[in-house]
Amino acid sequence: xxxxxxxxxxxxxxxxxxxxxxxxxxxxxxxxxxxxxxxxxxxxxxxxxxxxxxxxxxxxxxxxxxxxxxxxxxxxxxxxxxxxxxxxxxxxxxxxxxxxxxxxxxxxxxxxxxxxxxxxxxxxxxxxxxxxxxxxxxxxxxxxxxxxxxxxxxxxxxxxxxxxxxxxxxxxxxxxxxxxxxxxxxxxxxxxxxxxxxxxxxxxxxxxxxxxxxxxxxxxxxxxxxxxxxxxxxxxxxxxxxxxxxxxxxxxxxxxxxxxxxxxxxxxxxxxxxxxxxxxxxxxxxxxxxxxxxxxxxxxxxxxxxxxxxxxxxxxxxxxxxxxxxxxxxxxxxxxxxxxxxxxxxxxxxxxxxxxxxxxxxxxxxxxxxxxxxxxxxxxxxxxxxxxxxxxxxxxxxxxxxxxxxxxxxxxxxxxxxxxxxxxxxxxxxxxxxxxxxxxxxxxxxxxxxxxxxxxxxxxxxxxxxxxxxxxxxxxxxxxxxxxxxxxxxxxxxxxxxxxxxxxxxxxxxxxxxxxxxxxxxxxxxxxxxxxxxxxxxxx
Amino acid sequence: xxxxxxxxxxxxxxxxxxxxxxxxxxxxxxxxxxxxxxxxxxxxxxxxxxxxxxxxxxxxxxxxxxxxxxxxxxxxxxxxxxxxxxxxxxxxxxxxxxxxxxxxxxxxxxxxxxxxxxxxxxxxxxxxxxxxxxxxxxxxxxxxxxxxxxxxxxxxxxxxxxxxxxxxxxxxxxxxxxxxxxxxxxxxxxxxxxxxxxxxxxxxxxxxxxxxxxxxxxxxxxxxxxxxxxxxxxxxxxxxxxxxxxxxxxxx
Numbered sequence: 155x156x157x158x159x160x161x162x163x164x165x166x167x168x169x170x171x172x173x174x175x176x177x178x179x180x181x182x183x184x185x186x187x188x189x190x191x192x193x194x195x196x197x198x199x200x201x202x203x204x205x206x207x208x209x210x211x212x213x214x215x216x217x218x219x220x221x222x223x224x225x226x227x228x229x230x231x232x233x234x235x236x237x238x239x240x241x242x243x244x245x246x247x248x249x250x251x252x253x254x255x256x257x258x259x260x261x262x263x264x265x266x267x268x269x270x271x272x273x274x275x276x277x278x279x280x281x282x283x284x285x286x287x288x289x290x291x292x293x294x295x296x297x298x299x300x301x302x303x304x305x306x307x308x309x310x311x312x313x314x315x316x317x318x319x320x321x322x323x324x325x326x327x328x329x330x331x332x333x334x335x336x337x338x339x340x341x342x343x344x345x346x347x348x349x350x351x352x353x354x355x356x357x358x359x360x361x362x363x364x365x366x367x368x369x370x371x372x373x374x375x376x377x378x379x380x381x382x383x384x385x386x387x388x389x390x391x392x393x394x395x396x397x398x399x400x401x402x403x404x405x406x407x408x409x410x411x412x413x414x415x416x417x418x419x420x421x422x423x424x425x426x427x428x429x430x431x432x433x434x435x436x437x438x439x440x441x442x443x444x445x446x447x448x449x450x451x452x453x454x455x456x457x458x459x460x461x462x463x464x465x466x467x468x469x470x471x472x473x474x475x476x477x478x479x480x481x482x483x484x485x486x487x488x489x490x491x492x493x494x495x496x497x498x499x500x501x502x503x504x505x506x507x508x509x510x511x512x513x514x515x516x517x518x519x520x521x522x523x524x525x526x527x528x529x530x531x532x533x534x535x536x537x538x539x540x541x542x543x544x545x546x547x548x549x550x551x552x553x554x555x556x557x558x559x560x561x562x563x564x565x566x567x568x569x570x571x572x573x574x575x576x577x578x579x580x581x582x583x584x585x586x587x588x589x590x591x592x593x594x595x596x597x598x599x600x601x602x603x604x605x606x607x608x609x610x611x612x613x614x615x616x617x618x619x620x621x622x623x624x625x626x627x628x629x630x631x632x633x634x635x636x637x638x639x640x641x642x643x644x645x646x647x648x649x650x651x652x653x654x655x656x657x658x659x660x661x662x663x664x665x666x667x668x669x670x671x672x673x674x675x676x677x678x679x680x681x682x683x684x685x686x687x688x689x690x691x692x693x694x
Numbered sequence: 695x696x697x698x699x700x701x702x703x704x705x706x707x708x709x710x711x712x713x714x715x716x717x718x719x720x721x722x723x724x725x726x727x728x729x730x731x732x733x734x735x736x737x738x739x740x741x742x743x744x745x746x747x748x749x750x751x752x753x754x755x756x757x758x759x760x761x762x763x764x765x766x767x768x769x770x771x772x773x774x775x776x777x778x779x780x781x782x783x784x785x786x787x788x789x790x791x792x793x794x795x796x797x798x799x800x801x802x803x804x805x806x807x808x809x810x811x812x813x814x815x816x817x818x819x820x821x822x823x824x825x826x827x828x829x830x831x832x833x834x835x836x837x838x839x840x841x842x843x844x845x846x847x848x849x850x851x852x853x854x855x856x857x858x859x860x861x862x863x864x865x866x867x868x869x870x871x872x873x874x875x876x877x878x879x880x881x882x883x884x885x886x887x888x889x890x891x892x893x894x895x896x897x898x899x900x901x902x903x904x905x906x907x908x909x910x911x912x913x914x915x916x917x918x919x920x921x922x923x924x925x926x927x928x929x930x931x932x933x934x935x936x937x938x939x940x941x942x943x944x945x946x
Contacts, residue, residue: 383813407760407783407811495782496765500807504786505817518817521785539820546789 180652181679182591182598188471188691189430189595190480190510218477218512219537222458285310294359295376295416298323299393305354305401306409308416312402322357326350338366349373353393354380354401363617365624368426372419375482378509379415382486383408386513414493415486422466423616426623427590427654429597430481433467434574437684439564444470444692446555450548452694456538457545458517460694464530464569466492468596468688475693480510481595491531497521501549503542506535520545524553528562529569573601579678581671585643587657588619589679591687598679598686605642606658619656622647626654637665646672751802752913753824754906757846758831759839760810763865766896767831768807771906776897784809786817794910801910815849822853827861827909832880834864834893835872840879847887859912859928860889867893867900890929908932 288310296315297306302323304312312319326348329336339346347369349356356373364372381389384404392399419425435443447460447470459479462469466488473479490506491497505516520534520542532552534545556562576584579600586606590597606615618640626633626647638645644659646668657675659668683689756764765784766777772792788807793800806825808818822828830846832839843862850860864880867873877893884891890908894901912928 404813406813407809408813410783490785494785495780496784496788499769500788500790502784502786502788503817504809505814519786539817542787542789 179676181676182683182687183593183652184689186691187594188473190478191595217514219515222537292361296357298355300353301398326355351377352390364620368620379412381509381513382507385507411493415489418489423588427597428481429590429595430484431467431597432688433464433469433568434685435568442559443561446552447472450551456536459535461533462530472692483508483510498523501546522549528566530565575603576600581674583660583663584671585658590654592652596687618645622656751804752826753804754827754909755806755825756829759842762831762833762839763896764831765807768805770896770902786814796910796914801914819853826913827859829861829863831863831865833866834875835866835869837874840875862889862891864893868895868898890932892932904935
């Protein structure tokens with residue numbers, strides 16, 4: 155680790171200096187937001203404090219999806235009452251289905267094991283986790299059931315790691331017998347972080363510089379990814395019926411999503427910030443895209459969210475009145491789109507559970523790319539499982555309209571244009587920055603330039619931001635401003651009620667010029683805010 | 695979509711020729727055609743749900759375990775390509791269209807490609823009842839996928855229409871050395887359940903075109919509604935037309 159030069163907390167005295175220059179300055183701020191703006195970190199703390207039972211209670215009493223369905227039933231004509239019945243029937247079907255799946259497991263488990271075992275090399279079981287390549291991985295992630303059954307391992311095959319899973323389960327239950335919960339184990343430069351979520355246990359074994367709470371946040375995302383595939387109600391029901399169920403059967407094909415998510419989190423600051431990045435567009439183009447979607451889909455009942463994205467950046471998001479989307483849910487959607495090649499070739503219809511929105515049920519998503527010549531992906535999410543064709547038609551109309559108004563071109567142009575670089579801001583000592591606007595849960599960062607253009611260096615940079623973030627948000631002693639002079643760069647972090655800013659400077663910059671540079675940067679962001687951020691929160 | 699408009703135009707043009715070619719059962723169809731043309735003042739503007747309104751739209755659904763090659767079979771048929779390299783897993787259901795010609799009439803195949811994984815079953819079940827034909831695939835190099843066919847047929851019986859056309863397909867027939875399911879096994883199972891059977895290869899294209907054409911032909915004849923024509927039997931047709939796979943045909 156680089157040695158820390160100055161690391162100090164700035165309170166009132168220094169603060170005056172900045173507030174002289176920019177009083178109540180909050181670039182990108184907006185009165186309304188389409189995103190839920192609770193900080194994932196604050197939430198995380200709460201979540202870790204409340205016991206699982208409490209959370210369960212909360213979840214079971216408020217099902218957003220059934221709320222939407224009920225609301226619609228209140229206002230609509232009798233034909234819809236049949237759909238309610240339908241739902242009930244389907245629910246029953248699902249229960250039976252799971253029951254039958256459970257009864258089948260004993261028959262097929264043998265074959266499953268065979269199928270899983272075939273692609274792996276012939277390393278004997280005992281040696282497998284001694285394998286140096288496996289041991290050298292920087293971050294392992296494991297999922298197991300409360301009964302100790304392997305569910306997922308980031309590297310290697312679960313079947314060959316049964317002993318390790320056994321040890322992890324033993325550690326968890328040993329601490330549980332004393333009415334306590336294991337959180338983490340620290341040895342040398344490794345951290346073992348545990349997260350117990352109802353019937354499943356998630357473990358991260360990391361030799362990175364990330365803090366325990368950052369690792370817990372990542373495990374929470376992994377758990378949410380599992381819930382997004384199965385729903386929490388299905389997950390809990392399965393284990394209520396059969397404690398030793400092999401969940402890999404239902405997660406088949408979803409390992410890919412978890413793998414991708416873990417890599418995604420190691421590249422993207424979005425997860426750390428709990429915010430979403432937008433595709434830069436001139437406001438008139440963005441408005442016209444939004445209006446097209448609102449006009450086309452406005453009359454479709456049950457449509458909850460319309461989301462248009464490109465290259466993991468949001469183009470627009472239209473929502474049903476009263477309902478918001480959480481950035482964490484949006485990250486899972488980005489992950490789904492990025493890791494599913496099959497969406498590129500055709501229109502898809504797929505169930506998606508958004509854990510923050512409603513972890514107990516599925517939304518149904520019409521997912522498609524706008525056209526062969528415009529690689530933006532449109533998701534239309536509804537609570538109604540039978541409206542594929544309505545949405546398919548709406549999508550065609552949206553594309554036609556966008557083509558006529560030249561919006562497809564504008565999107566392509568922005569996607570293909572190289573992103574702004576830090577040097578374009580006009581502050582020569584500044585190398586890179588992350589800016590998060592708290593009131594909209596959106597962030598922006600410039601393209602990575604040398605020396606951070608290599609994978610290794612960009613990961614190191616993200617590591618520096620993580621450390622900075624950790625110091626600023628430490629639960630025991632949160633800071634407002636932090637100036638760190640390191641070997642290769644100087645880092646500055648600044649948290650106000652309106653924004654969070656993390657800046658990387660040349661190593662030799664003085665504190666005074668760093669503050670001046672930051673002020674200049676904030677003014678630049680303010681000037682560009684209507685291109686870099688979505689400043690309204692459109693509804694259907 | 696430009697495609698839809700084209701089909702609308704084509705349909706108006708093709709129907710009369712089809713009618714004159716098939717005098718025995720022309721009585722039913724032209725009425726529908728004329729009524730539609732009279733009632734819609736502008737024939738070029740597609741009706742609200744063109745997909746539903748078309749008499750020659752067939753809904754074909756691909757089923758089978760994960761990884762048996764459903765998407766590959768479809769892509770081979772639709773685009774003439776073989777997706778080699780990475781395994782692309784379908785998420786939920788993918789929808790694609792292709793128009794084929796059967797005896798000079800255009801049949802629009804609306805093909806629903808389903809994800810094989812168990813967790814998507816509840817979504818796919820909802821679409822079984824609308825399907826006119828089901829292509830049930832297994833992988834000749836994967837015994838489990840073949841053994842699961844009985845379970846799939848059970849689901850089909852539960853959720854699909856009684857008169858749905860079912861075709862059992864043993865895919866990856868090109869993989870000679872890795873084969874673990876013999877062609878006779880597939881044939882025997884198909885006979886037991888009274889469904890048509892073929893071995894296919896998305897890689898070489900073996901029987902791929904034939905599969906979809908046989909389905910289109912069967913559905914077209916069924917739709918014509920003439921009892922005389924019901925003699926067309928998809929199983930016989932497939933038997934006559936199918937090419938030899940890597941395994942010699944058996945006469946049992």
